[in-house]
Amino acid sequence: MAVPFSPDRLVAILRAEGVRVVEVDEWRTHNRNHRGSFGPINGVMIHHTVSSGTESSVRLCYDGYDELPGPLCHGVIAKDGTVYLISSGRANHAGGGDPGVLSAVVAEQSLPATNKHDGSPGATDGNAHFYGFECVNLGDGRDPWPDEQLDAIERTSAAICRAYGWSAASVIGHKEWSDWKSDPRGWSMDDMRERIDRRLGRTPEQPKPTEPTKPSATQYAPFPGAGWFRQNPRSPLITAMGRRLVAVGCSRYSQGPGPQWTESDRQSYAAWQRRLGYSGDDADGWPGPTSWAALKVPKV
CATH class of the missing domain: 1.10.101 (Muramoyl-pentapeptide Carboxypeptidase; domain 1)
Incomplete structure (x- = not known):
């Protein structure tokens, strides 16, 4: 069972992957743990903020707003690639989503189309199961995604997957979790997962091998019926x-x-x-x- 990282461990694995980290205010104890569980951890979820400006976006994600109290994620990924840590516990980022998607993430299999959202019958609490990262972007399909920001998304996701022993199949977009959502918009999650898997095929900052390292598919018992x-x-x-x-x-x-x-x-x-x-x-x-x-x- 994957338990949440301690704050020190989260900082360490991100920096080991080459991520530039800024710790925001009391992020180590800033969480929504009093509202529900955080764990077991099953994956990483990527969002866009629908905002502009680093400082205001970080503040919004840290504080939240009346209808949705903060923290709204675990980290904000700025356009220059800096990751601002917001929380190390439960955060209001994923909401309800499709249990079939969670099953696929846990099994590291292809994702089914989601048909659930927050409040729909049978939806699963994603805030308990995913680390969430909000990326500063207007989400209109026109706001650019700088290379530095995409690189930070790749590195941040790979750092968490590496520490848990996961493949990039454990990284999803919010739109793949909830049929109400469209984030992240402006690039392909499949392409990002390919980037993450390539990175996971090597240790940080070493040359990429020709083939990513993948877990053996033969180590588990087939379903007996x-x-x-x-x-x-x-x-x-x-x-x-x-x-x-x-x-x-x-x-x-x-x-x-x-x-x-x-x-x-x-x-x-x-x-x-x-x-x-x-x-x-x-x-x-x-x-x-x-x-x-x-x-x-x-x-x-």
Whole structure:
């Protein structure tokens, strides 16, 4: 389970990636943690501010406004590439979004089209799961994106992915999370993910290899089929699954886990489905292919 970085750790990984960092006011304790959880962390979300000017944009994101109190992100990326740190905890940046998108991010798979937004039935709280970075831009499709700013987006995203062991598939735009949103506008998230993956194929400031480093696709157990679990199986795969459920904080075991499928396994898996944003019959504890892929059960 990916826990949030400490403030010192966040500063360190950004600077190690070559990011120019400015710490703003009391950013280390400036958060919305009293309004909900922050974690487990599953990805990075990129936004545009719909504003101009570094100082005023930073102030807006730090303070927020009456309808949406600050902090509004974890960092503001200025046009000159400087990253102004706003918060190290929960921030009001993502709002509600599509649980299918979260599942794809967790599994590092291609994103489905989003059909959820803040307040819609079944939407998932993105503020709990994503680091958010607001980029200073009017968002009208005409305001330029300087190379320095795009480089800082790449470096900032890569720094977080590198520290967690993620690929660039863990980086999304706000518009890919909520069907109400259009940010970031002016460049392609797919192109940015390609840039991030190229950077992740090397250590900071070293020459790029010809191929990015990617995790092996063969290290995880394939989904055995929904019917297999309903046959009350006894298998080392059940033990491996249970250990992963414990690792991601979804244990409902009084002892174990063990090789025999039990009601504790089902309840633990239901907790994992709810963690991914599923509810009702979609969180009944019987594994499905998407939630199984997201769990990353190792081969046995």
